[in-house]
Amino acid sequence: MSPSSKNTPQELSPDSIPTAVANVKEEVIAGELLLYHPAQTKAIYLNPSAALIWGLCDGRRSIREIVNLIAEGYPESKPTVAEDVLTTLESLQENRVLIFAAPGNAPAQPA
Numbered sequence: 663m664s665p666s667s668k669n670t671p672q673e674l675s676p677d678s679i680p681t682a683v684a685n686v687k688e689e690v691i692a693g694e695l696l697l698y699h700p701a702q703t704k705a706i707y708l709n710p711s712a713a714l715i716w717g718l719c720d721g722r723r724s725i726r727e728i729v730n731l732i733a734e735g736y737p738e739s740k741p742t743v744a745e746d747v748l749t750t751l752e753s754l755q756e757n758r759v760l761i762f763a764a765p766g767n768a769p770a771q772p773a
Contacts, residue, residue: 674725678762680751681721686759697759706757715750719760725751 687698695713697706708716718728725747733743754760 676726677724677765680719712750
């Protein structure tokens with residue numbers, strides 16, 4: 663499936679590489695992170711955990727690497743980190759602010 667698919671979320675694997683969609687704007691208001699995409703008519707609120715995950719989605723790290731980094735930083739949460747990261751990434755993808763590429767491939771930006 664193409665990463666630029668607009669209506670159907672892409673199947674994620676541990677080696678998928680998440681990156682922000684072009685033109686997504688970040689704004690911190692009262693310590694909370696909000697995401698805006700010019701093509702969207704809504705703001706996406708990220709709680710502190712989701713904001714941490716978002717910040718690690720730099721187009722270079724795989725999902726596996728993000729899970730490992732968070733598990734190292736928060737060992738008490740290790741049993742649920744993988745599920746929490748996947749749930750957050752899927753939500754960001756459904757909100758059309760995050761896309762994924764296979765290792766070695768640049769993610770295709772939606773038109």
